Amino acid sequence: xxxxxxxxxxxxxxxxxxxxxxxLYVLRERMGLPGSKNACEQGECGSCTVYLDGxxxxxxxxxGGQAEGRxxxxxxxxxxxxxxxxxxxxxxxxxxxxxxxxxxGLLVQTHDLLARTGRPSDPEIREALAGNxxxxxxxxxxxxxxxxxxxxxxxx
Amino acid sequence: xxxxxxATTPAAARTRTPIGAPGRLENDxxxxxxxxxxxxxxxxxVTGEFAYSSDLWMDNMLWGVTLRSxxxxxxxxxxxxxxxxxxxxxxxVLTAADVPGRNVFGLELSDQPVLADDVVRYQGExxxxxxxxxxxxxxxxxxxxxxxYQVWEPITDARAALGHPxxxxxxDHPAEDVELSRSAAAIHPKGNLVRHLKIRKGDPDEAAxxxxxxxxxxxxxxxxxxxxxxxxAVPDGEGGVDLYVATQWLHVDQRQICTALGLTPDQVRLTxxxxxxxxxxxxxxxxxxxxxxxxxxxxxxVKMVYNREESFFGHVHRHPAEMRYExxxxxxxxxxxxxxxxxxxxxxxxxxxxxxxxNGGTMGIGPYVVPNVRIDAYGVYTNNPPCGAMRGFGxxxxxxxxxxxxxxxxxxxxxxxxxxxxxxxxxxxxxxxxGQTIDSPAPVAELLQRLREMPLPAEPDGADIDLRSLPGxxxxxxxxxxxxxxxxYAVTYKNVAFSEGFDDYxxxxxxxxxxxxxxxxxxxxxxxxxxxxxxxxxxxxxxTELGVENVIVHPKNTDVGSGGSTSASRQTYMTGGAVxxxxxxxxxxxxxxxxxxxxxPLDDAALVDGNIVTPSGAxxxxxxxxxxxxxxxxxxxxxxxxxxEIDPETGQGFAHVQYSFSAHRAVVDVDTxxxxxxxxxxxxxxxxxxxxxxxxxxxxxxxxxxxxxxxAIMEEIVVKDGKxxxxxxxxxxxxxxxxxxxxxxxxxxxxDPHAPYGLRGVGEAPTISSGPAVAAAIRQATGLPLTRxxxxxxxxxxx
Numbered sequence: 001x002x003x004x005x006x007x008x009x010x011x012x013x014x015x016x017x018x019x020x021x022x023x024l025y026v027l028r029e030r031m032g033l034p035g036s037k038n039a040c041e042q043g044e045c046g047s048c049t050v051y052l053d054g055x056x057x058x059x060x061x062x063x064g065g066q067a068e069g070r071x072x073x074x075x076x077x078x079x080x081x082x083x084x085x086x087x088x089x090x091x092x093x094x095x096x097x098x099x100x101x102x103x104x105g106l107l108v109q110t111h112d113l114l115a116r117t118g119r120p121s122d123p124e125i126r127e128a129l130a131g132n133x134x135x136x137x138x139x140x141x142x143x144x145x146x147x148x149x150x151x152x153x154x155x156x
Numbered sequence: 157x158x159x160x161x162x163a164t165t166p167a168a169a170r171t172r173t174p175i176g177a178p179g180r181l182e183n184d185x186x187x188x189x190x191x192x193x194x195x196x197x198x199x200x201x202v203t204g205e206f207a208y209s210s211d212l213w214m215d216n217m218l219w220g221v222t223l224r225s226x227x228x229x230x231x232x233x234x235x236x237x238x239x240x241x242x243x244x245x246x247x248x249v250l251t252a253a254d255v256p257g258r259n260v261f262g263l264e265l266s267d268q269p270v271l272a273d274d275v276v277r278y279q280g281e282x283x284x285x286x287x288x289x290x291x292x293x294x295x296x297x298x299x300x301x302x303x304x305y306q307v308w309e310p311i312t313d314a315r316a317a318l319g320h321p322x323x324x325x326x327x328d329h330p331a332e333d334v335e336l337s338r339s340a341a342a343i344h345p346k347g348n349l350v351r352h353l354k355i356r357k358g359d360p361d362e363a364a365x366x367x368x369x370x371x372x373x374x375x376x377x378x379x380x381x382x383x384x385x386x387x388x389a390v391p392d393g394e395g396g397v398d399l400y401v402a403t404q405w406l407h408v409d410q411r412q413i414c415t416a417l418g419l420t421p422d423q424v425r426l427t428x429x430x431x432x433x434x435x436x437x438x439x440x441x442x443x444x445x446x447x448x449x450x451x452x453x454x455x456x457x458v459k460m461v462y463n464r465e466e467s468f469f470g471h472v473h474r475h476p477a478e479m480r481y482e483x484x485x486x487x488x489x490x491x492x493x494x495x496x497x498x499x500x501x502x503x504x505x506x507x508x509x510x511x512x513x514x515n516g517g518t519m520g521i522g523p524y525v526v527p528n529v530r531i532d533a534y535g536v537y538t539n540n541p542p543c544g545a546m547r548g549f550g551x552x553x554x555x556x557x558x559x560x561x562x563x564x565x566x567x568x569x570x571x572x573x574x575x576x577x578x579x580x581x582x583x584x585x586x587x588x589x590x591g592q593t594i595d596s597p598a599p600v601a602e603l604l605q606r607l608r609e610m611p612l613p614a615e616p617d618g619a620d621i622d623l624r625s626l627p628g629x630x631x632x633x634x635x636x637x638x639x640x641x642x643x644x645y646a647v648t649y650k651n652v653a654f655s656e657g658f659d660d661y662x663x664x665x666x667x668x669x670x671x672x673x674x675x676x677x678x679x680x681x682x683x684x685x686x687x688x689x690x691x692x693x694x695x696x697x698x699x700t701e702l703g704v705e706n707v708i709v710h711p712k713n714t715d716v717g718s719g720g721s722t723s724a725s726r727q728t729y730m731t732g733g734a735v736x737x738x739x740x741x742x743x744x745x746x747x748x749x750x751x752x753x754x755x756x757p758l759d760d761a762a763l764v765d766g767n768i769v770t771p772s773g774a775x776x777x778x779x780x781x782x783x784x785x786x787x788x789x790x791x792x793x794x795x796x797x798x799x800x801e802i803d804p805e806t807g808q809g810f811a812h813v814q815y816s817f818s819a820h821r822a823v824v825d826v827d828t829x830x831x832x833x834x835x836x837x838x839x840x841x842x843x844x845x846x847x848x849x850x851x852x853x854x855x856x857x858x859x860x861x862x863x864x865x866x867x868a869i870m871e872e873i874v875v876k877d878g879k880x881x882x883x884x885x886x887x888x889x890x891x892x893x894x895x896x897x898x899x900x901x902x903x904x905x906x907x908d909p910h911a912p913y914g915l916r917g918v919g920e921a922p923t924i925s926s927g928p929a930v931a932a933a934i935r936q937a938t939g940l941p942l943t944r945x946x947x948x949x950x951x952x953x954x955x
Contacts, residue, residue, distance in 0.1 A: 008568070013578030016825055018292060020292060021292075029222035032175075032213075034208075034210075034211035034213075035204020035265075037383070038210055039383065039384065039432070042464055042884055042886060044886055075203070076205075078203070079203050084202065084203070092199065092202055095851045095852065097198050097201050098687035099383065099433040099857065100198075100432070100687065103201050103202060104204050126624070129893045131182070131892075133885065135380055136433055136855075137858060138855075138891075139862070139896045140898070141277065141851075141858070142893065143893070145560070
């Protein structure tokens with residue numbers, strides 16, 4: 001089947017999509033956007049988190065066909081011409097990135113949290129990121145990064 | 157068996173590079189040893205541009221999948237691939253008969269077939285391969301392969317596999333002379349014993365005032381790295397292959413792949429693709445040979461990516477262990493003896509079981525001074541999933557037992573558990589149970605005393621309850637009623653690098669040239685970056701040793717000598733040491749060139765900030781001027797000081813090159829009515845010798861601590877009758893950010909004079925001491941013995 005969707009602001013048309021393919025597969029293997037990660041493909045780890053019509057979702061749980069006519073934003077679109085987004089900068093500076101496989105999903109979810117909640121408390125951060133598994137960091141530096149990003153974004 | 161005709165690929169294919177092949181890493185971060193610069197792959201990782209092994213892509217590539225045995229123990233009578241091969245889109249179906257070289261691999265013993273040809277020994281063992289132009293077509297075709305199995309009863313208990321008695325009474329010692337049973341079926345031709353390590357020190361019959369005994373069990377833990385096993389094999393059209401893969405040791409992979417493919421090392425070239433975590437789970441081969449077989453057979457690039465369920469069958473796990481300990485002490489709390497029996501269930505193939513037994517045994521009583529010790533540690537073949545390396549490597553299991561014993565002994569003596577540990581703590585000059593004198597600082601007592609002095613987290617405030625801070629969280633299962641707080645301590649030590657006489661080394665190649673008037677360094681090793689930050693360390697060492705800023709990290713591949721394994725907490729020590737040696741050789745050559753340009757004495761000159769300077773800091777000339785048009789390149793191997801094999805009867809010997817020490821304090825709230833837990837805080841003090849990168853060190857300690865905590869309270873691969881019951885992240889739980897508490901860390905730096913920069917390997921120790929501290933806190937809160945981990949709600953409620 002053919003899917004027409006807007007990805008990171010650009011209209012994309014892909015053909016020959018098998019009905020069983022997930023949005024994650026379509027992004028990674030058919031659109032050349034492998035930034036969203038395939039850690040569990042069961043909706044448990046959050047590594048493939050993307051925006052679907054402005055709401056975060058696990059791309060592995062969305063059928064490719066469900067993206068028809070909708071708007072998808074992935075980790076690849078967080079940085080702009082001016083450089084990295086403050087969330088990306090903070091993850092880098094705080095050492096919140098080790099292997100980095102969870103990072104794209106965490107960045108998108110944190111981006112969403114900080115768009116909704118200016119200065120989240122630690123319990124709010126933990127609740128918002130509870131669907132994103134990280135196996136390397138023990139989460140402490142991820143918390144540091146979210147706090148730093150929220151501080152910087154609030155002071156802008 | 158019918159197979160399609162082998163296609164040919166033009167020789168030009170060798171020059172084809174996949175999308176996602178690693179490039180050189182460079183960034184404008186500054187900072188040498190002792191600072192915490194940003195990682196050179198960091199910007200790529202936060203933009204989504206960093207390519208992992210599952211992101212590799214080539215035009216016209218095929219997808220490979222693996223058919224695995226549904227039975228833990230069975231004979232293969234026949235395999236019929238006709239229906240699979242006839243599936244439109246399928247290009248190849250391969251079985252054991254298609255393995256070009258020797259159908260065998262393994263890290264320490266070559267005991268595992270690439271594809272099962274006669275017997276399958278565990279559920280999930282690879283039987284056949286399919287390549288197709290879409291992964292789903294390959295998966296569907298694999299289901300059409302008909303395998304006729306004669307199913308056998310699996311052997312799933314380690315002691316039963318050896319014919320040893322099951323413990324049913326505390327005093328029922330399994331005699332060390334028990335002859336290996338031949339009544340249990342041998343899983344392998346030489347029997348079911350992989351290794352029996354014996355340690356005999358002092359007098360086994362020494363009497364003690366107080367004796368405590370306990371039996372302990374540790375469940376099977378999974379590494380649960382997030383990046384699935386994956387890679388891309390590209391045939392070169394001349395019979396060779398390039399493999400891009402996520403792994404921990406390129407050269408040990410290469411050796412095994414060459415054996416299985418019947419090719420030479422120059423025909424099998426490996427490049428490290430982006431690695432999404434490892435933790436020991438990538439020491440063994442996964443898709444490596446399979447992908448290469450399909451690529452060589454079809455003449456096309458073949459990509460293989462396990463999904464999460466397959467990943468649970470596609471790598472080895474942490475050994476489950478059954479342990480029995482007996483501690484004797486004087487009335488004042490001085491340890492007199494420790495006796496213990498440790499059974500590691502290695503599953504169907506050896507993997508690294510012999511070395512796991514070595515660690516589990518030699519360090520099996522913890523960092524304590526004990527004059528009389530008997531240890532029997534066994535590694536055993538069963539039909540359970542194969543077990544091998546995981547962070548902590550044999551020491552994680554025993555720490556749960558020996559630290560529980562120390563608490564039991566403290567209670568029996570009416571002593572404070574920290575005081576008891578401090579009284580018996582190992583120090584520099586102490587002798588281990590295997591007869592090795594500790595010849596560098598061993599601050600065991602200080603770690604514990606510092607932990608005791610760290611402030612405790614605030615008690616819950618009854619007036620203003622945040623459900624998220626309570627066991628059960630927003631499930632709203634308690635408002636504090638039935639909740640009890642416990643505090644537990646644990647301390648451990650762990651060997652760094654490879655032991656027991658292994659000639660362990662790493663190789664580094666360092667190149668320098670002047671580029672636009674500035675010195676530019678390229679560092680090239682084959683040492684795997686798996687997330688820990690070795691690439692950053694390599695840059696830092698070059699900056700410090702060569703006085704330069706710009707350091708590029710070359711892609712890691714087999715064009716340079718072995719970097720050894722990214723395991724055993726060894727890479728900063730071993731590959732860092734190799735980079736340092738190569739830099740020193742480069743520095744000598746820079747100074748030799750400089751001597752042509754100056755009459756000033758250079759014997760004491762240093763390289764600082766791009767210049768050659770005198771000991772007083774006066775600039776003699778720039779490094780770039782000294783180099784001129786030259787390109788200087790030096791390659792060095794770094795071997796650590798030799799260790800010894802231990803005596804097979806007494807277990808005595810200089811087995812380990814270095815130890816790392818850590819201690820944890822856990823504070824846990826327990827809902828004693830429902831058995832739910834909230835780990836409130838997990839504090840750690842660790843000696844790292846020298847923190848080359850303090851931020852990365854803390855990141856290792858926190859990450860390792862969380863994994864150890866996971867084993868204590870939630871992580872277990874549940875195996876019943878040889879079959880995994882929970883191969884998913886829905887049912888195999890790893891700590892989320894809600895489960896993981898604040899982790900205050902203190903880092904001590906007592907230099908090891910034998911190590912580069914005095915550093916100690918960091919990564920594993922915190923994974924060892926954190927879990928036992930959590931278990932101790934839960935015991936303190938509940939008053940229950942809790943001798944098995946992970947501790948489940950029903951263990952607390954007794955329901």
